[in-house]
Amino acid sequence: MHTAESVWEFAITDRIKFGTGALDELGSELEARAINSLVVVTDTELRDAGIVDDALESVPDTITVTVFDGVEPDPDVEIYRAAIATVASHDPDAVVGIGGGSSLDVAKAAGALAGSDQDVLEYVAPPIGEGEPVPASETTVIAVPTTAGTGSESSPAVVVSLPDRELKVGISSRHLYPELAVVDPLVTVSLPPAITAASGMDALTHAIEAYTTRRYDAKADPDSAGQRPDYGGRTPVTDLYAEKAIDLIGQNLRRAVDNGVDVEARRALSLGSLLAGIAFTNAGLGATHAMAYPVAGENHTPHGVTVAVLLPHVMRYNASSAFERYAHIAELLGENTDGMSDRDAADRAGAAVEALSSDIGLPDGLSELGVAEDDIPHLAEKTTDIERLLVGNPRRVDQAALEEIFEAAL
Structure with a gap:
């Protein structure tokens, strides 16, 4: 079997x-x-x-x-x-x-x-x-x-x-x-702070989504209707790459943005990005990237900035699907979760990403990227078409759920 x-x-x-x-x-x-x-x-x-x-x-x-x-x-x-x-x-x-x-x-x-x-x-x-x-x-x-x-x-x-x-x-x-x-x-080393910040958050999103993308088994999941996550779904091997990438990026992105000639931080980010790339190209991605595509396509926003704004809100939505995984992400990002339940620690993961994004000068919400509340139903509808990514999301999403996440990210 x-x-x-x-x-x-x-x-x-x-x-x-x-x-x-x-x-x-x-x-x-x-x-x-x-x-x-x-x-x-x-x-x-x-x-x-x-x-x-x-x-x-x-x-x-x-x-x-x-x-x-x-x-x-x-x-x-x-x-x-x-x-x-x-x-x-x-x-x-x-x-x-x-x-x-x-x-x-x-x-x-x-x-x-x-x-x-x-x-x-x-x-x-x-x-x-x-x-x-x-x-x-x-x-x-x-x-x-x-x-x-x-x-x-x-x-x-x-x-x-x-x-x-x-x-x-x-x-x-x-x-x-x-x-x-x-x-x-x-x-x-010569990259300006804004590009360092945006590209670093893109890599972090790759790692977090790879670490939390659901496993895939067509026989065990007949509801998948022949769909599968982009690439293959997370495995024990992709977990190793993703965890190390989250740790490296979370601990060094602020340093690289604040001091571009910090070679140690630059080396950690380059390695983290490489490992995250290996992880997500095998495990796949999820709702953060699916939602980012229509936003960037219609508002011409940089990809890294767009996923950085969306990521913490998608994480909060997804946390109930795997409290222990999101709790571990919080730890990897430097949050003190001693004595917390997995549920409470998982809440800290989204907050840690939000704080990191804010510290390196990225926008706080989609409204700063030109998205208006009236745009949300349309963006959610376009997102539902990106099934190759959504099917890998750890928690099922529909039009209503996507609108809820977009609202929170506004």
Whole structure:
């Protein structure tokens, strides 16, 4: 007889190189793979700031380098198409993404789809696309994150914005994993406080949702109606990654925001983000991310800021589904729960996240992001369509519950 955790899978980026100075070894990694040409996918801001040149300093002159710097925050389908066309026209041995999650997502898609004759949207699930399987590619993809938050360097997914529909959609495939992630905390030292704060809260949300996402067993849960959480549901292995990520981010995010050159804090955040990315890409996410997509799509708000505002309110709603887990989150975030029941300690988890978000200067509510009370029914209705995330939420949600959470977060 199968139990809820008798069979589960765990996947990860093929190789990870982590540590201060890791970027100095990019050149040797390219040489080891006999790379003769590469396309760098990045944005103009990083290129103009010299960060791309710094990242490529160890790359031998014998390797031909082409730079595509057309990535923008929340890249739309046209940016993906342009990057894919650039890679297809140059036919490089490797694609190297340098930047935040947007650049890494575009790089992963460009490396995988440059040889395809189908449009990028065909790989999006219906009703937007046909849900075509992403083909295997011989192009090596290397991810070099310059922020600590998105986890894209360890993720098999990319996010595509559709501004005309005020919508974000995703493509997920094992063929979108980078072959190598080079994570160097020193690259993040120059990040301004606001970006450090938002990206850090994004990583914390990944970790908390991965730790609390429900387990999935189709036989044990016929009500799932064939749905499953995004990725596979939490497992004992994802718990290990998520717990460590919550601890690292919770104890170091304030320090990194207040003192950007605190290398120890930067290293902890980079590691926490990496671990959180590994956790959520296996365990899945929940209502916080599902609710954030329509808010960000309609109000053009940064993803990390949006999830930071929503997270404590979703946690309070979800706490009754797993008091002991939320109580442990409170402890990991530094709350003193001695002598408390799990129920009371669980209440402290949402408060701890709220205090952290406030301390690092993020907005207190959705109203500061442009959301009005009249918007709530519409946002809740759009959220109900994101079943791939909601089905993994530890407590069942419907339209009324979502409106309740949005109201609390306003």
